[in-house]
Amino acid sequence: MCYPLSGGQCNGTDWVNNVRFGTSQILRDLGAGTPEECGLRNVSWVIPNYDRSDHPGFVGSQNNSTEIEGGPSWVADIINAVGQSPCKNGDGSNYWNTTAIFVTWDDWGGFWDHINPSKAAGGPGVLINTTQTPCSSFGCGYIYGFRVPLLVVSAYTPAHYVSGSPSQGGETFPFLHDFGSILAFIENNFGVNQVGGINPPYPFADVNAPDNARGNIPLSDFFPIPQNQPRQFQGITLSSGAPNINYFINYSGPVEDPDNDAVDND
Secondary structure, three states: OOOOEEOOEEOOHHHHHHOOOOOOHHHHHOOOOOHHHOOOOOOOOOOOOHHHOOOOOOOOOOOOOOOOOOHHHHHHHHHHHHHOOOOEOOOOOEOHHHOOEEEEOOOOOOOOOOOOOOOOOOOOOOOOOOOOOOOOOOOOOOOOOOOOOEEEEOOOOOOOOOOOOHHHOOOOOOOOOOHHHHHHHHHHHOOOOOHHHOOOOOOOHHHHOHHHHHHOOOOHHHOOOOOOOOOOOOOOOOOOOOOOHHHHHOOOOOOOOOOOOOOOOO
């Protein structure tokens, strides 16, 4: 998206036309500022500003255990803005009944936790840099990392649903998902040919997502509620003292990368 570069600035067409800076832009697109600002894209990737990242100790005093982190409030405010949005789609439907929200975290991809992803039940398998499984090509050991949560919020996802719980058979199809599952879901939902159908057929994360094995519709187990029976939206109540939506909309501080590796001493 970034390339070509000129003078250190990204000039790629997708970057120029689609990347919007501003820490409250998503909330304004949802009409949280004023209804006249409605205008959410069909697909939006939302990256938090550094002051609402879940990284510890990014800048200032957030190593202080008594300080309320901005991350949970930021996510809650976006979900509330979707559920309460005055915006309408072209057919008059509201945003809550036509929006799926996926909340996830950066897994880094360098180390895994106590289960090697190549050994996980039904796992796709990855090369690891050991004598038993040599990893000689660039990036081959830099794929799956720590398992991170995936929160799915929509009018068609049952309350308290946990994908792959023991009652469902645990980590078995169709309850295996990875980051590529989200891209595969978008492609399936909007009828876009997956990367494997483009010439040349690059095998990217969407094609290799576990959901695509055995013909599963990506992330389909999260959406069993019929289209004509959407759940009513229930707002998220913020904890006392937490930053509210007005704080984020009126934020005038610096816009910074949420990745704080350079300043985090933890």
